[in-house]
Amino acid sequence: MSGRLLRFRRSPPAGEPTTLTSGVRPPSGGQRGGAATFSRPIAASRFRELVAPHVDAAYSLARYLARDPAAAEDIAQEALLKAFRNIEALRGEPRPWLMAIVRNAYFDWRRRGDDRLVGGSAGETVLAQAPDPDQESVETTLIRRGDVEALRSAIADIPEPFREALVLRDLEELSYREVAEITGAPMGTVMSRIARARRMLGERLGVMESAS
Numbered sequence: 033m034s035g036r037l038l039r040f041r042r043s044p045p046a047g048e049p050t051t052l053t054s055g056v057r058p059p060s061g062g063q064r065g066g067a068a069t070f071s072r073p074i075a076a077s078r079f080r081e082l083v084a085p086h087v088d089a090a091y092s093l094a095r096y097l098a099r100d101p102a103a104a105e106d107i108a109q110e111a112l113l114k115a116f117r118n119i120e121a122l123r124g125e126p127r128p129w130l131m132a133i134v135r136n137a138y139f140d141w142r143r144r145g146d147d148r149l150v151g152g153s154a155g156e157t158v159l160a161q162a163p164d165p166d167q168e169s170v171e172t173t174l175i176r177r178g179d180v181e182a183l184r185s186a187i188a189d190i191p192e193p194f195r196e197a198l199v200l201r202d203l204e205e206l207s208y209r210e211v212a213e214i215t216g217a218p219m220g221t222v223m224s225r226i227a228r229a230r231r232m233l234g235e236r237l238g239v240m241e242s243a244s
Contacts, residue, residue, distance in 0.1 A: 039092040082126040097138045111137040128210040186236040194229035
């Protein structure tokens with residue numbers, strides 16, 4: 033399913049820039065944080081080309097994790113600045129790389145004590161259970177019915193490790209391998225989290241039967 037239908041997009045007040053990237057500026061005093069071998073114009077050009085197209089995805093992940101629009105904007109802004117400062121470290125696909133930075137920025141936010149809205153682990157199990165590739169997901173069912181807001185609310189209600197795996201896999205359409213690399217979890221754990229998250233969605237929305 034396409035994550036584009038469920039992504040949160042920032043809606044700035046009138047007169048403000050329409051993307052978070054406009055607030056990302058090179059740090060004063062020269063390049064720092066891993067981009068020292070790139071000149072500032074080259075780093076900025078590389079950032080615009082590779083990272084800027086994924087700003088909405090960065091904000092969306094931050095909002096699903098933090099469940100707070102204002103905090104999500106701060107988290108995404110911090111992540112984008114880190115991405116700019118470390119742009120020379122980017123290898124491979126930029127979106128998984130940026131999602132990992134957003135996730136780290138979220139945990140930095142939590143460590144600062146901003147964890148009022150964070151869910152628990154809800155007795156996670158790590159038994160591998162691969163989702164059926166031919167089965168219509170709960171998300172697809174809800175989108176087909178036009179219940180996008182209900183789906184967003186239900187996703188936000190899922191405990192954190194399951195929520196982030198679901199968002200990365202089903203909304204951002206990353207591979208299981210990429211989700212495992214971003215979260216630092218074994219592949220079997222990732223698959224189990226996604227399968228359980230989908231079941232929790234069905235339980236919360238009462239559509240498990242129609243989604244199977």
